[in-house]
């Protein structure tokens with residue numbers, strides 16, 4: 001709704017009221033229509049201020065309404081009538097003015113923003129475009145190149161940048177509504193013709209065609225199959241080339257296509273999924289809103305390899321004092337140099353001073369006696385990690401939370417080395433840890449809700465999207481990934497090449513195919529784990545191990561010293577070790593032919609559909625098992641992990657959402673088909689939760705939690 005009052009004698013004040021972000025629901029739109037009419041009819045009122053309650057102007061259209069049939073006054077005519085008003089309309093922007101919120105402000109004649117406000121048109125991130133006139137007004141106000149940047153990326157700008165761009169007329173450090181009222185009093189009675197953005201001609205751009213060609217090419221490249229960024233460019237082009245009313249028609253046309261697309265549904269699902277994972281719960285019933293985190297004033301990172309360095313930098317960037325410990329002097333020196341550079345580069349990008357003094361360096365574990373939380377990031381070796389946990393338990397003060405950055409080892413085994421196993425959790429960061437948004441917070445059977453709450457809160461402070469998951473080999477992300485990479489190797493055995501598989505995966509929308517990714521992270525990492533598990537035995541090429549199909553291809557490459565980018569050879573060849581550009585490698589193709597001949601395998605033609613189904617559906621099937629086992633609380637958790645940790649294309653929602661879009665029945669049928677064709681691959685057998693969901697009519701992904709809850713209560 002919207003509330004109306006009159007202040008300072010002649011200023012009508014309209015306050016949007018729809019907590020927490022004053023989204024433009026049907027009731028708010030109706031409220032705006034009614035209060036604007038009231039203000040315009042009130043002869044005492046000479047100018048009007050529009051603001052939002054509780055320090056937020058407006059978070060845009062109410063995205064929850066998009067699922068339902070629309071009711072209430074539409075946004076476009078509402079904003080148009082504000083722009084046509086004969087009394088000055090002033091937007092008082094505090095907090096956020098995003099999407100429809102900014103479009104509403106652009107309909108006003110003046111905009112006053114608080115210095116801490118953020119403005120933007122992030123519709124593209126929801127699979128949409130600014131379709132309440134934003135794509136037509138913004139280019140007219142700030143010019144085509146700047147509008148293209150904002151609309152195609154959806155990035156939020158600060159008030160200072162908004163002022164520089166010309167989006168707002170004034171920035172204040174004081175009370176925004178007071179400043180806006182003062183401003184409104186000063187412009188009362190002034191002519192408004194020059195303030196109606198829709199009447200502006202779009203600023204002329206020299207060689208418009210070249211500009212749009214260039215932008216379109218860049219956008220297509222970065223969009224990785226997403227359609228909204230392309231529609232955004234088309235809408236801005238309409239603003240640059242057509243009169244306003246025709247541009248608005250084009251905006252509507254483009255929006256209609258996006259609005260009903262699966263991509264918009266996926267992206268909006270993902271928006272809410274990101275928020276849902278913050279409301280974590282454990283199978284014990286412990287939850288985010290009933291568990292109080294412990295205070296964390298000082299943290300430690302032990303082990304300064306690639307992961308430890310990234311974690312320590314991310315902690316320092318979040319403003320926390322960090323003690324780092326590395327036993328090897330040479331590694332410690334090297335880490336200090338590299339981390340200082342990382343901090344300096346990050347600070348330069350963000351325009352702040354590098355927080356170099358936040359990190360102290362030591363080779364002595366005794367220096368961790370007074371920290372509140374330790375993140376262990378030593379080599380991925382259970383015996384070594386156990387030793388470290390035993391030492392930490394003896395050295396750290398009582399109550400210190402002990403976290404491990406293992407990417408898949410048993411958190412509970414580490415907890416059992418300590419005096420207080422309830423204070424042990426996993427904090428699984430993704431490389432590079434100071435860049436990647438995802439954090440898996442892993443609770444073992446003995447982890448206390450308080451420990452989980454503390455790790456989740458620390459993740460939030462570090463700007464991570466944290467997902468709480470249960471303890472099992474590989475947790476959620478790597479447990480699913482294992483099947484994906486294994487299927488990719490099987491496809492090579494059956495006749496595919498790394499290029500063919502990677503192309504299919506990249507065309508689906510992943511930033512990098514499975515083999516390119518493997519070359520980047522290093523083939524030797526998985527090899528070492530498989531050797532430890534006694535699965536990989538040097539010199540052996542058997543294709544059945546532990547009673548199931550096994551592909552030794554990765555092991556065989558490692559035996560030849562082909563570890564990927566770092567050695568200049570892997571699934572691809574590189575011009576030199578450390579180079580990043582992958583070239584198809586005739587040696588590898590020959591090696592695959594010999595391998596197939598040795599094992600009596602006949603290469604067959606494998607199409608893109610089979611590659612996608614073989615790589616993605618087993619992962620999805622494992623996702624269902626993870627839900628069934630209670631390792632993830634809901635499909636949203638898995639989807640957020642995959643989008644933010646593994647590059648799953650956001651416009652496909654995540655693996656579980658994707659399954660619901662493809663149709664669970666189809667996923668089930670294809671898994672049955674592949675299991676029949678490969679009975680020596682047990683995980684291809686469809687999981688019972690998937691069968692059950694299909695049996696009850698494939699409910700939408702938002703309803704799966706209920707089915708899982710019933711399933712668990714029956715166990």
Ligand SMILES: CC(C)(COP(=O)(O)OP(=O)(O)OC[C@H]1O[C@@H](n2cnc3c(N)ncnc32)[C@H](O)[C@@H]1OP(=O)(O)O)[C@@H](O)C(=O)NCCC(=O)NCCSC(=O)C[C@@H](O)CCCCCCCCCCCCC(=O)O
Nearest residue numbers: 023059060061062063098099100122130131132256259275
């Ligand atoms: C605003 C934020 C920056 C605040 O961040 P903060 O961290 O403070 O808080 P949270 O993110 O945790 O959010 C709190 C709470 O609020 C919920 N929420 C936030 N924003 C919205 C929203 N816009 N709608 C609904 N709910 C919202 C959030 O889920 C949290 O709830 P919870 O229960 O989990 O606690 C941050 O929230 C943020 O960034 N928000 C999103 C901002 C955004 O993206 N805005 C753009 C929205 S889309 C839009 O505005 C579209 C308009 O351009 C145009 C609309 C025109 C519509 C016309 C339709 C024509 C259709 C034609 C189709 C015809 C087809 C046919 O023929 O049928």
